[in-house]
Amino acid sequence: MKKWNLVVAVSATLALSLASVQVMAQTYVRYSQEGGEVHWGMVHDDGIWQLAGAPYLTQDHTGVIVQREEVKLEAPVDPNLVFMTAFNFRSHISGEPADYPGLFTIPASSIVGPEDPIVRPAESKNLHYEAEMAIIVGKRAENVAVEDAHEYIFGVTGGNDVSERTWQSSDIQWVRAKGSRGFNAVGPVLVQGADYKNVQITGRLNGEERQSENSSDLIFGMEEMLSYISRYFTLEPGDMIWSGTMGNTRAMEPGDVYEVELSGIGTLSNEVVQGQ
Secondary structure (H helix, E strand, O other), X not given: OOHHHXXXXXXXXXXXXXXXXXXXXXXXXXXXXXXXXXXEEEEEOOEEEEEOOOOOOOOOEEEEEEOHHHOEEEOOXXXXXXXXXXXXXXXXXXXXXXXXXXXXXXXXXXXXXXXXXXXXXXXXXXXEOOEEEEEEEOOOEOOOOHHHHHHHEEEEEEEEEOEEHXXXXXXXXXXXXXXXXXXXXXXXXXXXXXXXXXXXXXXXXXXXXXXXXXXXXXOOOHHHHHHHHHHHOOEOOOOEEEOOOOOOOOEOOOOOEEEEEEOOOEEEEEEEEEOO
């Protein structure tokens, strides 16, 4: 082989190797042990490697390794701001979509983790499921161009945007209907390197499929959403942006279990319980 051919071959191999590293997915969790302090962890074959902080802030390991069966998984997010998207799948709207995203916020205190109960408030009679995908911001974002937005997306997780439809139609704002305590289940894991443009989002009520669509069908993709939001708000590491849901939704009753499965991410499962 001529020298220049060898150089080309080596360069091509190196480029392929680097590309593989860039797209390799890494899974993170937040966990607690016996109701104690909550930690971030990086998932490996030999267990969960405890991190010194959130993975979008540090990759430093503390040296502690725990096993999955020893911990309780918490919501794999710790946001200050939580942005949600309305009417972002054509299957969830009537007529033509709006020219700009339907945007609203909810309090972070509404978030619960995998296997945590979704509590239906005593006066609620019309509590619906909404299977969604959410992205986590990796670094401060202001006035980000769409073509640069991928640099600000750290990872992907699943979510169930539980919605009280009667309140949603009667209240002036959606904050109670969408953001009451314990409404928004998130998890089970946070995955860095997932192809958020091609994630199958499936929702199941008591094991029966009720929702299923691909993130490629979003009217406004996650990069467009991040760019749009960053025009008006400063996004910080850890902040969340939800995709919006698809299709038709129906009410859940106490005892029902709703699962949200994201291909390549995992399955989030939560039972509805009656509040006092």
